[in-house]
Amino acid sequence: MRSFSIFSWLIISLFFLTTSSCVEVAQAQGVPCPGGYSNQFRLSGKVEKPRTFTLRNLQRNPKSSRITINYYSGKEGSVTKDYIGVPLIDLLNDAAIITDSTRKNDILSKYVSVSATDCYEVIISVAELLSNFGHQQVLVAFATGDGQPLDENEGMARLIVPGDKAGGRCVNNIARITVRSIQ
Template identity: 40%
Template structure:
């Protein structure tokens, strides 16, 4: 009897002190692995994938814009009128998961999409680092698809004074019969990166093109070791 009274007293003390834990069967007890059953509203359908009729150009540029097929084709025509030598058609070969492909694409150079006054209006570096010389060389373009797949192109790759690579945002390609057809299974716009052996950066179903700057190096002088 004394033993039972002793147990009851200990239980009462623990309850008062807050050490008595509810059992898994008690109402209101939320299991840790069940807390995320309901996704946050902003996460719902975030990476749904599939066809999209527009994409957003934003980030470190002067004029963020949204592009549809009509606006993209109008920009291509304007760029070609301003400079007839601008590359808006390119034939590329690249490796895919189903084998090699060779395609001829038509579109707007990524450089002109960002810098033309009728489009992005030019680069605007906002995180130039401690040394601001050639700050644009710290910038890069993140291209994202509707399924959240993404890839990066450095500004130095497409800058006319550096690699000057003719990266396109394409909206059409040449069909087997030689006619030009709009993209369908690739979204209305896709990225084309000539020179890449694999097609990993050939982003289809583009939804976002964002210009960003590399952050300052996290390394300090003490992190460098010299022999």
């Protein structure tokens, strides 16, 4: 029998916690969920430098890169697409995640909640993004692989999670990126 590591347990637990009733929680907290096109998003939470991003901010970021993703979509079947965007870890590093230096590996207790305009929400453990742990190249995409803006359904920015077998964590119309802690 294969045992789960603490990291695996954390990811599974956070997935079930956030997918159980994200829309209801957001609405109860007074967060509007109208859906539709997002022309900006806010990065906040446990960061020293919260910030609002626009298309221009993302386009001017020197850390932009191009990535190809392959995943299965319930609507489209097998999907392969190219995107241009900024690695999520670079946005988080620029925002300076707040950690407690008295706690061993406090950064490993942090996770990122990415919410869409319709209150669809997914989580990514910060450890998944760190080069000395998961080193997953999660991207905040702002253009297709050929440099064209994302379409109306995708919004100004879309979260791209390469390596996932299904596209469920690829969030369209990003409204908020929030850094949180399990402790």
